[in-house]
Amino acid sequence: MSHPIPDPADHLADDPPALEAIGLGLKYRRQWALRDCDFRLPAGRICGLVGPNGAGKSTLMSLAAHLLTPGAGEIKVFGGPPGTPAARRRTAFLGQDKPLYPRLTVAETLRAGHELNPGWDQEAAERIVRHGNLSMSARVGGLSGGQRTRVALALALGKRPDLLLLDEPLSDVDPVARQELTGLVLAEAVENGTTVLISSHVLAELDGVCDYVLVLGDGRVRLAGDVDELLVSHRRIVGAHEGDDPVPELDGHHVVEVRRTGRQVTAMIRPTADLDIDWDVAEPTLEELLLSYLRSPDAPALFTPGARPAAGAGAAR
Amino acid sequence: MTTGTLTPARPRRVLHGVSWVGYRQERTALAVAAAVLLAVCGWLLFLGSTISDYVTAHHIQGCNVVYFPPECQGSGSGLAEGLDQKWQLMVLATGWLLAALPPALGLFLGAPLLAREFETGTYRLAWTQSVSRRRWLAARLGIPLAVTLVGSTVLATVSTWWVHVVEGRFAVPGYYHWFTWMSRATSGPAMVGFCVVSVAIGAATGLVVRRVVAAMAVTAALTAAVRLLVDHFRFVLLPAKQAVAAAHVTVLQPSGRTPLVGVGHLETGAPLESYTLGNGYLTADGLRIPLANDWINTLPDGTAVCPSEPAQCIAHHSEIVQAYSDYQPPSAEWPMLWTEAGISLVVAAALTAFCFVWIRRLR
Known part of the structure; x- marks a missing residue:
């Protein structure tokens, strides 16, 4: 069958x-x-x-x-x-x-x-x-x-x-x-x-x-x-930012993970609106996406539609 | 190996489905057990017929080295002693071997049966196939138990004959009478019961303990405990008989000049080869005065002398009218063996049922 x-x-x-x-x-x-x-x-x-x-x-x-x-x-x-x-x-x-x-x-x-x-x-x-x-x-x-x-x-x-x-x-x-x-x-x-x-x-x-x-x-x-669906909804962005203070470019988006090496900032985000920034923006690979979630245990859980049981499906939509 | 498909038109074999898997896993153990069974049976037949030939050739059928009966006086007793010396060690060793077989089955066939599945994790292979845990367990337990039942029946048939050949003919206390421990543990249905219950104890222990070596150790202890239990209740269905005889009892004079003739058994008229459970005196009012043993000092007129203990005997000596024995007659042998087998099989069935309940609870 x-x-x-x-x-x-x-x-x-x-x-x-x-x-x-x-x-x-x-x-x-x-x-x-x-x-x-x-x-x-x-x-x-x-x-x-x-x-x-x-x-x-x-x-x-x-x-x-x-x-x-x-x-x-x-x-x-x-x-x-x-x-x-x-x-x-x-x-x-x-x-x-x-x-x-x-x-x-x-x-x-x-x-x-x-x-x-x-x-x-x-x-x-x-x-x-x-x-x-x-x-x-x-x-x-x-x-x-x-x-x-x-x-x-x-x-x-x-x-x-x-x-x-x-x-x-x-x-x-x-x-x-x-x-x-x-x-x-x-x-x-x-x-x-x-x-x-x-x-x-x-x-x-x-x-x-x-x-x-x-x-x-x-x-x-x-x-x-x-x-x-997960890959489409996420973006891996790379840009420059001085200091340890919050990065303004990330405001308003769901941030999964932010990593800093010197001036360089790499972030995994789920954009809520069109990204109109000067940074290097790319759709992540599955490996990059999974690693970001694995490295940030505090990021909120995310379900794509249909990945939740029927009773919770309405809420997930 | 052919690579053709074996799908629908496959001939049905005797062992198929989960029983084949159960059989295949125990094949080696069962083959070893069968080889041991054959070797032991062969040895029993050889030694038994050698002894039996000697007895027939020298016409000492009625001789018994435990209590030389009258027909065994003179040369007969010499021949009987000669036989005893010739094979005594062999008979002793064979008795121990037979007594050790059921526990060995429990340790080497029963205990690893399920414990190995858990120790090596293969239960997870078995439990994720299409058959239910219960059917798997039925096959894993059913095959060894059925083979044990059949094999031990063959062994018991031979060993019963063997026990009757050697009983009373050798200075091996376990084989003195039908009720001494080697005789009763290694003949008739009792042998079958002990084999089956040992395997069941081993399997149930393995299911709970889940480690082969630990399961073997626990099985050894549990088997010993169950054997003692079964032994303790072997006459539970057989009310003891009582034999009585008239008795006159006196007490030793304080002067110590009572003319004793010597020591003898308390005579109550219980049949020969009875298993005595207790002796004592009865007063006219029916008071029972048990004695520590049945060796009694007597006077020349046959009057028995009260032992210093119990004090009851001395206090009531003038009222004593009868001596009694509580005993099991020789005819109790087979009912006793069946009782032992029955208790063993009930315990085995209970343990098997326990396995089925336990495996449902396991998660």
Whole structure:
């Protein structure tokens, strides 16, 4: 089955979002790992999940994969709770440490995938493994980290999920394989209309891959929405200004971040009106935008239309 | 490896779906367990038939080294002692081996079963496939428990025969009678029950403790505790029988010149090979005076002498009319074994149910 890739503006379509969090929270002991989390990931999107260590990225993934249950609020997968048989079939999860059974061979691991998933696509799984020149009879325990990642990815994609959750999937893969595997995931996702939520520390890696982004900081949503809309609405401006006093040129705009090196001032802003200044103004790259938000934990959270749950959609518009 | 698709037309195998995964993960452990089972059964059959051949060849079937019966006097007793000396150590070691098998199953098959999944994080792989946690758990527990049930039944069949071959023929206290610990722990349904409950204890512990080595340690302690518990309640469904015989009791004269003939068992007429639970005297009013042991000093006319303790015996000696024994007759052997098995299986079922409740709560 395939899902039409929705138009970015079509966020109020009847299709339930692939992932939706409403007031979602989870406490470990006495510390909130995730708190008051509201966001919406429309189906068919490839969403980057970004945040510093301990921001709640893995917690969010585990909640979506039904490995954890929310302590507050709710999380929905295609409109329903993650624990239902249907949600279980439609969701695939690749954890940070890529757990696999070390004593099974690659072929047996894929067979386990077949035995445990009714919609299994053996051909797709084998294709991914074969691209890495992996022997089907090799024991998983003897594989390198990168090879294990490949097998784990084959297992996740062989399931033919509608929602693919990838938690730092390529952290131990060499640059060549990284590019190849990214391309593979993208191709599979586009071909099948799979929604992908992928977390990564390598921001450059997300550029050109993601059309949606979710930034978490300190267990809360900092930024969520369509990448193009976010980039269009932000400006990276560079100019000169003496001293440490406020920069008048920034007045009236939403300022995300201001950095000064000597006389030079670099700022990430969300202009509220036309920028009519003498500074160097450019649309930021995704990496620049994400870095600005990550470096300024006090900047107010921003959602593009449709990136908030239905109840809050009116307010977000 | 063929690369063809294995989609719809795949033949259905006996093990498919989550059961195949459960089987595949325990394949090595189950193969080792099966090899141990075969080796132990082979050894029991070999040693048992060697002993049995000796007994038949020398016509000492009725001989018993615990209490040489009359038919075992003379050369018979020499032959019986010869047999004892020949194989005593082997029989002792085999008894310990058999007694150690159920706890070993719990430690090496049961404890790592779920603990390893948590220790290596593979439970997250299993729980994010299309099957529910409950079906996964059913397969992970069901296969080892079913194999244990079948395997231990085979073992119990052989070991029951073995116990009957060696019982009472060797100076191995655990094998003196049907009720001594090696005999009752390693024969009949009790053996099956202990194997199954040990695996269940190991699995449930692993689910809670989540670390293999720690789970093994806790399993060892819990298995010992459950074994003691099961042992304690082995006669719970079997009311003890009481045998009584007339008795005349006196007390030692302060002069110390009472003509004692010696020491003998308190005679109550309980059948041979009974398991004595307690002895004592009864007064005409029905007062029970339990004795610390059944060794009694007697006078030449058969009158028993009250031991210095309990004081009750001395105080009431003139009113005592009967001696009694509370005992379990030899016919209680199989009901006892079934009771042990029953308690073990109930505990195993409760632990399995606990696993299903616990896994739902886990987050």
